[in-house]
Amino acid sequence: MSVVVVGAGLAGLTAARDLLARDIEVTVLEARDRVGGRTYGLEVAPGVWADAGAAYLGHRHTELTALLAELDLKTTPTAMAGDSRFELGGDVGTRAGRFPPLSAVALGELFDALTDLCAKVRVDAPWLTPDAADLDRRTAAGWAAEHLRHPDARRFFPLFLGEMMAADPAAVSVLHMAFYLRSGGGLRYLNAFAGGAQEDRIDGGAHQVCERLAARLDVRLGEPVRAIHQDGDGVIVVSASGQVRAGTVVVAVPPALAGAIDFRPGLPTPRARTATAPGCAVKVHLIYPRPLWREYGLSGWTVNATGPLLSTVDDSPPDGGAGVLTGFVTGSEAHRFAALPAAERRERVLAQAARLFPELPAPAQVHVTDWIGEEYSRGCYAALFGPGDWGLLGPGLIAPHGRVHWAGTETSTEFFGLMEGAIRSGHRAATAIAETQEEQ
């Protein structure tokens, strides 16, 4: 029996690829007029693409790496040589390396406390962690107020969580924070460029992965799925242009969007709750004729308590044909920034760029990609599990609902929230479907 996949992001397209490889007929229904979901390319100069969505990967992202090889895509290392700039209250300062001008002991206490938390969590089933109920009830903001005494640790914590998981500490449970950090390979791996999760980018843009996968598949764009009804013979999937019948369905969309689909019979456990917050990330690209900051011995890396850009990274193409500086606006700052009129956003970004890099001319272009407002993403990098979510949503997150299987980065306990998690979830769903079909 044929399979319908809902959502043409990395998870859905990976599942579809695997099914097709096993000679199972598969159709992908995608709401948007493009594939890729939370990967999206912006052409900022002729032939130069910037990642408006996901960008970075590391060597532990083995399934993504395998897919890149299959699709003949190359990676390029994220450049990080030179001095950094920091604006952490007071004037902008320059320092060698990435270490911020804050008390190292205070930051060490923060990382000690987070390491202890991560060691506790049961990453394959967070709701079964000892003390799960308590860790699930409290927010990361409450945890910080209780555990962080030094003002430098309190100042750095929201910046760190914003960078790691695009979360406002008030929006996530302690359990989710610990789970997320552990799932992604631990604090050190998630935080690192060289040897860590930001080691490389995909040459030419991450969006190419989905584009190349889709080229071999039957993908129908502009087909938001509204309802999924199961009966004795199979499933009816209702989308914009009509209905499709299938034997099995893979729902590979973010949890809040999956929860908005009309399922019959209804789901035994919800996909998302009101406590489940959208990740809050806005990406800003500053485009220069070439990576001009390098000419001043600067890496382009900045960390700033005064927004809107809380950090910046040099994402220029390897040939240096354009200077691409990516700014991250995350957490509560992202909500404030996203609410501003476009002209004011631009003005604030330009004013900040002039403060951080007084030696550089103003960027030739400023691109703002607001993921919070995206109807078919509902936040990025990923859904944020708020207080109580893991206890209520966790046990039903992965188990199929009859003929409906789940995929999407939020259904992967390995590398949750990342491209790698999305791909692993797609493999998992396809394997489960192929196994049931073989049994029949």
Added chain:
Amino acid sequence: MNADALADLFRRVLENPDVSADSDFFVSGGDSLLATRVLSGIARDCGVELGFDDFLSAPTPGALAEKIASRA
């Protein structure tokens, strides 16, 4: 804190048993994030608060022990 105790601390933070008194933290797999955890460990153990740059200039248990002795 002496070089032996510091080597122990390095091993714990690096999760790497191959550390001796003259092992360079940053060559043995350490980075700035893990370095802060060594510095908080030192502060907890003997009350000496070193900065990140102090560690960069004394990245082995032996050199770090001397630096701590000169501060204590």
